[in-house]
Amino acid sequence: MDIVAENLAVCQICSPMDFRLTPEQESFRAEARSWLRANVPSAERGTGPLPSLDTPEGFEAHRAWERRMFEERWSVVSWPRSYGGRGAGLVEWLVFEEEYWDAGGPARVGQNGIFLLGPAMMAFGTEEQRNRFLPAMASGEEIWCQGWSEPGAGSDLASIRSVARPGDPEGTWVLNGLKTWCSRGAFADWLFGLFRTDPSAERHRGLTYFLVPLDAPGITVRPIAQLDGEPGFAEVFFDEVEVPASQVLGSVGRGWEVAMATAGSERGLSLRSPGRFLAAARRLVALYEQVALCDPARAERCADAVARAWIEAEAYRLATFATAARVLDGATVGPEASLSKLAWSGADLAVHEAAIGLLGSSAELLGSDGTPDGWLGGFLFALAGPIYAGTNEIQRNVVAERVLGLPRG
Amino acid sequence: MRAAFDRDQEDFAGQFRSFCEKECPPSAVRAAWTSEVGFSRERWGKLAELGVLGIGVPEELGGIGRGEVELAALLEVAGWAAVPEPVLETMAMAVPLLRECASGPGARVAREWLALIAAGEAVVTVGPEPAWASGATGSQLTTVLPGADMVLVAGSNGVVAVPSEACGIVARRALDGTRRLAEVTFDPAAATVLAGPDEALASLGKLADQAACGSAALLVGLSSRLLGMAVEHAGERRQFGRQIGSFQAVKHKLSDVALRIELARPAVWYAAWQLANQGAEASQAASVAKALAAEAATAAASASLQVHGAIGYTAEHDLHLWMKRSWALASWWGDAAHHRSRVLQSLIARTE
Ligand SMILES: Cc1cc2nc3c(=O)[nH]c(=O)nc-3n(C[C@H](O)[C@H](O)[C@H](O)COP(=O)(O)OP(=O)(O)OC[C@H]3O[C@@H](n4cnc5c(N)ncnc54)[C@H](O)[C@@H]3O)c2cc1C
Numbered sequence: 001m002d003i004v005a006e007n008l009a010v011c012q013i014c015s016p017m018d019f020r021l022t023p024e025q026e027s028f029r030a031e032a033r034s035w036l037r038a039n040v041p042s043a044e045r046g047t048g049p050l051p052s053l054d055t056p057e058g059f060e061a062h063r064a065w066e067r068r069m070f071e072e073r074w075s076v077v078s079w080p081r082s083y084g085g086r087g088a089g090l091v092e093w094l095v096f097e098e099e100y101w102d103a104g105g106p107a108r109v110g111q112n113g114i115f116l117l118g119p120a121m122m123a124f125g126t127e128e129q130r131n132r133f134l135p136a137m138a139s140g141e142e143i144w145c146q147g148w149s150e151p152g153a154g155s156d157l158a159s160i161r162s163v164a165r166p167g168d169p170e171g172t173w174v175l176n177g178l179k180t181w182c183s184r185g186a187f188a189d190w191l192f193g194l195f196r197t198d199p200s201a202e203r204h205r206g207l208t209y210f211l212v213p214l215d216a217p218g219i220t221v222r223p224i225a226q227l228d229g230e231p232g233f234a235e236v237f238f239d240e241v242e243v244p245a246s247q248v249l250g251s252v253g254r255g256w257e258v259a260m261a262t263a264g265s266e267r268g269l270s271l272r273s274p275g276r277f278l279a280a281a282r283r284l285v286a287l288y289e290q291v292a293l294c295d296p297a298r299a300e301r302c303a304d305a306v307a308r309a310w311i312e313a314e315a316y317r318l319a320t321f322a323t324a325a326r327v328l329d330g331a332t333v334g335p336e337a338s339l340s341k342l343a344w345s346g347a348d349l350a351v352h353e354a355a356i357g358l359l360g361s362s363a364e365l366l367g368s369d370g371t372p373d374g375w376l377g378g379f380l381f382a383l384a385g386p387i388y389a390g391t392n393e394i395q396r397n398v399v400a401e402r403v404l405g406l407p408r409g
Numbered sequence: 410m411r412a413a414f415d416r417d418q419e420d421f422a423g424q425f426r427s428f429c430e431k432e433c434p435p436s437a438v439r440a441a442w443t444s445e446v447g448f449s450r451e452r453w454g455k456l457a458e459l460g461v462l463g464i465g466v467p468e469e470l471g472g473i474g475r476g477e478v479e480l481a482a483l484l485e486v487a488g489w490a491a492v493p494e495p496v497l498e499t500m501a502m503a504v505p506l507l508r509e510c511a512s513g514p515g516a517r518v519a520r521e522w523l524a525l526i527a528a529g530e531a532v533v534t535v536g537p538e539p540a541w542a543s544g545a546t547g548s549q550l551t552t553v554l555p556g557a558d559m560v561l562v563a564g565s566n567g568v569v570a571v572p573s574e575a576c577g578i579v580a581r582r583a584l585d586g587t588r589r590l591a592e593v594t595f596d597p598a599a600a601t602v603l604a605g606p607d608e609a610l611a612s613l614g615k616l617a618d619q620a621a622c623g624s625a626a627l628l629v630g631l632s633s634r635l636l637g638m639a640v641e642h643a644g645e646r647r648q649f650g651r652q653i654g655s656f657q658a659v660k661h662k663l664s665d666v667a668l669r670i671e672l673a674r675p676a677v678w679y680a681a682w683q684l685a686n687q688g689a690e691a692s693q694a695a696s697v698a699k700a701l702a703a704e705a706a707t708a709a710a711s712a713s714l715q716v717h718g719a720i721g722y723t724a725e726h727d728l729h730l731w732m733k734r735s736w737a738l739a740s741w742w743g744d745a746a747h748h749r750s751r752v753l754q755s756l757i758a759r760t761e
Contacts, residue, residue, distance in 0.1 A: 307749035318675040321412035400660030
């Protein structure tokens, strides 16, 4: 830690507990709120809701929304101004997220880029890479997908078999193999992923992190329908795909380290901030009130589940503020990120299960466009929470071994 | 925005923890079980010397004049050590109630007792009036009797102070040997009115919130000790040629407890901060904290018992001292389900 950061941390530690925002943070909130209220795609203004982002039109509509936010510097508020952000702090970012989801903002089609790759690129990328990729990532011009999993490598990510071998001219690479479960891969522009560059090294060592355009010769993308019937996944085949040295992120053979930094963002604060779950929990309470009017007996049966779900979302919000305070005091979030992941995935499921309970037998009905929307769509997505970003079983292993210190094995 | 203790608060909690390690080891908790009143008057005096008892008492009455945030930090430590002294009753309930009454009709008496508490010379407990009790606490019994010097009886008719020698007491023993419960009757002539029926309702609401937040803080401390004992045991005990903590069934059980604790603790801080600042969400936040902490503690107790196996099922092992306190406090002044329903009611009221 440098001297300035250290002094800052010391001041932080001397200031008392306070859950209020500063006046500057409040005015940031007000500014975000009024912009979002005026601009979020909405039925009233005839601009929304956007079609599902797992369709070609929906994907482009979501991309246009990212562009709109970027124009006014709302797409990546916590990034430096030079890449299109506002240089906002951690608390401001959490506040922005609360406002975004409260205003009914659409799913972020650029999320893998802005929340996962972006932070890794700021930490590990060259100046050239940051200038080349970050602004286009922030504006939605280039949408990224994540290429980690393979048919034979899920939880055991280090067992991946897709390979990269040195190409000609020297410094270039040639990629071969298969990546799967790439979210939004069906329509995305670029992929970041891990490939084995040294088959003889220890399995975590010989990996390298590559950035690959999905229209490169030798790439075949096969969309896969998810539980909701839409092509939310893709399989990506690599057949002699040539990649220049400028598209390696971090050092050759150090891909695992870069990937783990990205995984920390995915599990911890940045991919799934509390705002999203709080907004859903608030909608759940409103649903409960509606049901209480027409079917009080059902509402009564579901009351405890509703309260429990709202409390879980609120608890995650408060725990996140506690994590933010530790970060501002100078700590880094290590394996504790696994606790966050368990918390948000649990809260999301609790909220949606309670909603499905309130809806009773009408929960199975599809929306007017024939897809599961609203609570049912949210419920299907919540079911994925304990699987992606490292399954919850893996997170429990991490908590047990690296937070509690239980023996490995 | 800062969801953390400051350095002074951390330091004070740290001092209290060192005090507990020395003055209140498990053997002391065990000794309290068989003592006459369920706690130690001597340690009560030492708690006053350390400034713990006076944390919420105004400075001009010999206290430290701090609020619920500092109190929460201390109560978590008290839970961690399973301190048998009635810190919940006196520090988290009687002191705020007396503070509320320090400008009312019973100001003189209230101030006198606040000073006695800070000096370590008085043990004060709070008893709910039976008619009001069932809704708020689920119990019509009062704790710490006959060891208390005074009982504050709170109900919708007001708050009165009754010296315990003027009380009729039918003692009831509880599973946790430090918890001395009693049915109380008293002669109204012996009681000093601290708050009349008009002020009483507000005071009672706050009392219930203080009890919820205070018991939640204790429960977080109890849970973290229960988890700590289980982790320690799982690292030592070997079966099938390996440490039992290397079995995934054990790991996942304990990770789940860790998660519950990590979620309950900041909720307690938020409730304490709301109470300290008379925030609009104080009641709701206190119920959120209690709902989370009560379930964290009962989950910690079950998991820790299971991980210990038969040794944990004995009265010889210390585990039961923490388990039994957890079970009792989990439902004292409202169990998790009670507090969840309070949260839902307040959320609905807000949208109306
Ligand atoms: C909606 C969604 C989006 C996704 N998006 C992407 C993406 O964009 N890019 C990408 O690369 N991947 C993505 N994934 C894939 C995801 O990362 C994997 O599903 C995940 O890592 C688990 O791998 P797996 O599915 O092969 O399950 P497996 O690893 O085969 O696990 C199956 C079951 O076994 C359990 N298990 C495995 N190992 C252990 C162990 N050591 N201890 C205890 N239990 C264990 C798991 O917890 C799980 O319950 C996505 C998945 C979903 C559901």
